[in-house]
Each structure stands twice: as structure tokens, then as C-alpha cells.
Amino acid sequence: MAENLRIAIIGAGMGGLATALSLAKAGHKNITVYETAPGLGFVGAGIQLAPNMARILDRMGCWKQIAEEAVQCSDTSIREGSTDEELGYVKLEYVEKTYGYPHMVGHRASLAGAMYDGCLKEPGITFKLNSLISDVQFGAKPSFLVSPATAEKMSGARPERVECDILIGCDGVKSLTRVAMLKELNETADVKDSGQAAYRILLTREQMKDDPELIRLLDADTVTRWIGEKKHIIAYPIHNKQIYNISTAQPDVNFAGAPNSTYTTTGSKSAMMQVYGDFCPMIHRMLDLVPDGEVVEWKLRVHEPLSTWIHDSVALVGDACHPTLPHLAQGAAQAIEDGAVLGVTLHPKRIADCSPATINRALKLYEKVRKGRAEALVELAAENGRQMHLGSGKAKEERDKIFAALKTGKGPVPDKWADADVQRMIYGCDVVADAERVCKEEGFASKL
Numbered sequence: 001m002a003e004n005l006r007i008a009i010i011g012a013g014m015g016g017l018a019t020a021l022s023l024a025k026a027g028h029k030n031i032t033v034y035e036t037a038p039g040l041g042f043v044g045a046g047i048q049l050a051p052n053m054a055r056i057l058d059r060m061g062c063w064k065q066i067a068e069e070a071v072q073c074s075d076t077s078i079r080e081g082s083t084d085e086e087l088g089y090v091k092l093e094y095v096e097k098t099y100g101y102p103h104m105v106g107h108r109a110s111l112a113g114a115m116y117d118g119c120l121k122e123p124g125i126t127f128k129l130n131s132l133i134s135d136v137q138f139g140a141k142p143s144f145l146v147s148p149a150t151a152e153k154m155s156g157a158r159p160e161r162v163e164c165d166i167l168i169g170c171d172g173v174k175s176l177t178r179v180a181m182l183k184e185l186n187e188t189a190d191v192k193d194s195g196q197a198a199y200r201i202l203l204t205r206e207q208m209k210d211d212p213e214l215i216r217l218l219d220a221d222t223v224t225r226w227i228g229e230k231k232h233i234i235a236y237p238i239h240n241k242q243i244y245n246i247s248t249a250q251p252d253v254n255f256a257g258a259p260n261s262t263y264t265t266t267g268s269k270s271a272m273m274q275v276y277g278d279f280c281p282m283i284h285r286m287l288d289l290v291p292d293g294e295v296v297e298w299k300l301r302v303h304e305p306l307s308t309w310i311h312d313s314v315a316l317v318g319d320a321c322h323p324t325l326p327h328l329a330q331g332a333a334q335a336i337e338d339g340a341v342l343g344v345t346l347h348p349k350r351i352a353d354c355s356p357a358t359i360n361r362a363l364k365l366y367e368k369v370r371k372g373r374a375e376a377l378v379e380l381a382a383e384n385g386r387q388m389h390l391g392s393g394k395a396k397e398e399r400d401k402i403f404a405a406l407k408t409g410k411g412p413v414p415d416k417w418a419d420a421d422v423q424r425m426i427y428g429c430d431v432v433a434d435a436e437r438v439c440k441e442e443g444f445a446s447k448l
């Protein structure tokens with residue numbers, strides 16, 4: 001019975017949770033999710049919840065819970081960081097009318113927590129937390145080593161080899177599954193430095209309360225982006241407007257000389273204030289509210305596109321195969337799209353003969369539906385960063401002319417996430433419907 005195939009999912013991040021839930025909803029009953037973290041505390045920051053993500057989460061039964069805590073964005077304002085002058089303004093209300101879901105922003109804990117709650121209601125899903133996966137082996141029956149990720153490791157517990165029928169590597173940008181797959185295929189796809197890093201900051205209403213200008217930002221339904229040379233800040237209220245979420249992008253100078261394994265560093269507040277020294281006084285006051293010692297900086301790494309995301313009965317999902325710069329706010333949404341498509345192509349009725357050849361075919365169809373789209377968005381996100389980070393010169397003048405035209409209601413939005421054509425491409429695509437269509441075209445639906 002295909003329902004009982006042993007499915008191992010490595011990583012309980014956005015991609016892993018969505019994949020587990022989507023496979024369980026399709027009827028799979030033997031899914032195990034392995035996660036290094038000892039508990040799913042879901043620390044982190046805010047996240048944009050785009051309609052293409054919402055559509056999938058709604059089908060999986062967890063959107064309502066997320067939407068209740070999220071903030072609906074009515075508009076976005078793109079501003080010059082140095083002066084706070086508005087360069088572009090876009091109303092977002094039409095998004096709900098056009099795509100069925102509003103553009104919302106929320107807390108990562110709320111997004112991941114709702115997917116986790118959904119998984120816990122599925123008897124077919126088991127979580128193995130505190131489990132570090134290594135040494136992935138390919139073939140008709142993939143296998144891997146599982147060791148305790150923390151304390152017990154010290155006491156000499158021996159790693160256990162686990163075999164499965166389908167292995168899905170949702171282990172993020174540092175993916176060991178990707179490294180093993182590339183080795184198996186005798187290929188390379190080096191991790192690339194984007195040259196950028198991000199501060200992620202959460203300010204509470206209490207911290208902001210004495211500054212009327214800052215409180216106005218918290219009370220608005222606006223996603224605000226302040227841009228400058230080689231850097232920007234994007235911010236919006238979350239948690240019923242009790243928290244202002246601020247995410248930045250700037251040159252990664254604080255990571256100079258750090259090994260490739262370094263993804264976060266405790267940043268220095270004075271360095272942060274210096275990087276944004278040429279931004280306006282309001283932004284200085286905002287950043288100055290961050291307590292000393294609480295500045296955390298994230299290195300933004302991507303890698304070359306992979307020749308394939310699948311091998312034998314193993315597939316990669318999310319940042320493991322398409323790490324995306326945050327400038328389009330689509331990384332998690334794309335990982336969730338991956339999971340949703342796997343629920344279609346690996347539907348138990350489609351892989352009813354349980355053969356490794358059929359499983360491999362299902363994974364190939366997953367790749368066919370997802371790879372082109374996800375990689376196009378990786379490139380578009382990088383391009384958006386380049387546009388937003390322009391310094392003085394011809395290219396900036398051209399961009400600012402487009403911003404100026406926007407004030408008269410004409411033309412595209414240079415900040416691509418707010419551009420109607422880009423939104424049509426991203427939000428208007430229903431990947432589940434696409435996957436159903438591709439399966440049908442490829443004669444992979446006949447057993448349903």
C-alpha cells in the first residue's frame with residue numbers, strides 16, 4: 001500500500017512542515033520528520049504572508065489560525081532612507097479582490113506554529129526532534145544516520161542507520177542532503193556569498209511608545225521600505241500591531257574572514273548605527289531602541305542553481321535547493337509551494353505500485369513543476385536587491401524617473417514585490433492546479 005511507504009523528511013522548517021502536512025493530507029500514513037532542534041520554539045521575526053502562500057495554507061487547513069493573528073497590509077511606501085521622502089506608494093487592497101487572499105504580514109512563530117499544529121493532528125506524522133541527520137545514502141531505498149543533536153551526543157550514543165522509501169531533504173540553506181546529492185552526482189554548486197547581511201529586529205509598542213512618529217508607523221497598515229546605496233530597511237507591524245518588525249540588508253562587512261559555516265553573528269550596535277548613519281534621524285531613533293547586546297546579524301548566502309533537485313527516491317525542498325534573497329519576501333512561500341506540489345505528485349494513488357521507478361517519476365514531475373518557477377524568483381529577488389541598492393549614477397536616475405512616473409499613476413513599480421505584473425506572476429499562480437495539470441498531461445493521473 002502506497003499510503004504506508006516510509007517517508008523521511010529532514011528538517012522541520014517552513015518547507016519540512018508544509019511537505020509533511022501536504023503528504024499527510026494526500027493520504028500518506030508513515031511520515032517521519034527529523035529535526036535537529038530539541039523543540040520547535042520558532043523564534044525569529046516577522047514574515048510576509050503572500051497570497052500564493054495563503055492559498056496553500058488554506059487548503060491545508062491552517063490559514064485561518066495564521067490570519068487571525070496577522071496584520072493585513074493596505075499599502076506599501078517606498079522611501080529614500082536619507083530623507084524619508086516618499087519615492088513610491090502602492091495600494092495593496094486590490095490584492096485580495098484579484099487573488100482571493102489579502103497581502104498579510106505576521107510572526108514566523110505563528111506561521112510555523114499553525115503548520116506544526118496541523119501536523120500534530122495528523123496521525124500519519126511522527127516528529128523526531130533533537131535528531132541530527134548525516135551520511136545520506138541514495139538508491140531505491142535511501143538511508144541516513146540519525147544521532148542525538150545535543151546533550152546525549154556527549155555521552156557517546158551511537159548513530160543509528162535508518163532506511164526509508166522516500167527521502168525529502170528540507171534541511172535549509174546549509175543542507176547536508178544537497179551536499180550528499182551533489183557528491184553522488186559528481187557535481188558542484190558552490191555556496192555563493194551574496195555580499196549582503198541582514199539585521200532582524202523586533203521592537204515592542206512599549207519600546208516605541210514615547211515617539212509619536214514611530215508609533216504612527218506601528219499603527220499603520222503599511223509595509224515601508226527605506227532604500228539607500230547598497231542597503232535598505234523593510235518594516236511592518238505584526239502581532240496585532242504590538243510589535244514592529246524590521247529587517248535590513250546591508251554589506252556583510254561584519255562577516256569578513258568568517259568561515260562559510262558562519263550564518264549569524266552577534267552584531268555590534270554601534271556598527272549597525274554606523275551602517276545606517278546616512279539614513280534620516282527617525283531611523284536612527286528607531287534603531288537606537290534596540291538594546292545593546294541584542295543585535296543579531298544574518299549572513300545572506302545563496303548558491304549556484306543545481307542541475308537537478310532529485311536523485312533516485314530523494315528530493316530537495318526549499319532553501320536546500322533554491323535559497324532566495326529576502327528582497328521579494330518569497331523564500332518561505334516557495335518552500336511551501338514545493339511541499340504542496342509533492343502532495344500532488346506523490347499522491348498514494350499516483351504511486352500505487354510503490355516501485356522506486358514510479359517514485360522517481362513522481363519526483364521528476366515535482367521538479368518539472370517547481371524548478372523553473374522557484375529559480376526565476378531567486379533571480380528576480382536578487383535583481384530587486386540590485387535595483388533598491390543603487391548608488392548615485394545613471395541607473396539610479398532611471399529608476400527614480402520610474403518612481404516619479406508612479407506618482408502620476410503610471411508604469412511599473414521599481415520595487416518588484418509591489419509591482420502588479422510581478423504580483424500576477426507570483427500570486428496568480430496556483431502551483432497545485434499546475435501540478436495536477438502536468439500530471440494529467442504526462443499520463444500520471446490515470447490511477448486516481
Ligand SMILES: Cc1cc2nc3c(=O)[nH]c(=O)nc-3n(C[C@H](O)[C@H](O)[C@H](O)COP(=O)(O)OP(=O)(O)OC[C@H]3O[C@@H](n4cnc5c(N)ncnc54)[C@H](O)[C@@H]3O)c2cc1C
Pocket residue numbers: 010011012013014015016034035036037046047048049131132133134170171172173175176198200247298317318319320324326329330331332333334335
Ligand atoms: C531576513 C530574511 C527575511 C525573510 N523574509 C521572508 C518573507 O517575508 N517571506 C518569505 O516567504 N520568506 C522570507 N524569508 C525566507 C525564508 O525564511 C526561508 O526561505 C525559509 O525559512 C526556508 O525554509 P526551509 O524549510 O527551506 O529552511 P529552514 O527554515 O532553514 O529549515 C531547515 C530546518 O532543517 C533543520 N536541519 C538542518 N539540517 C539538519 C540536519 N542535518 N538534521 C536535521 N535537521 C536539520 C534546521 O534545524 C531547520 O529547522 C526571509 C529570509 C531572511 C533571511
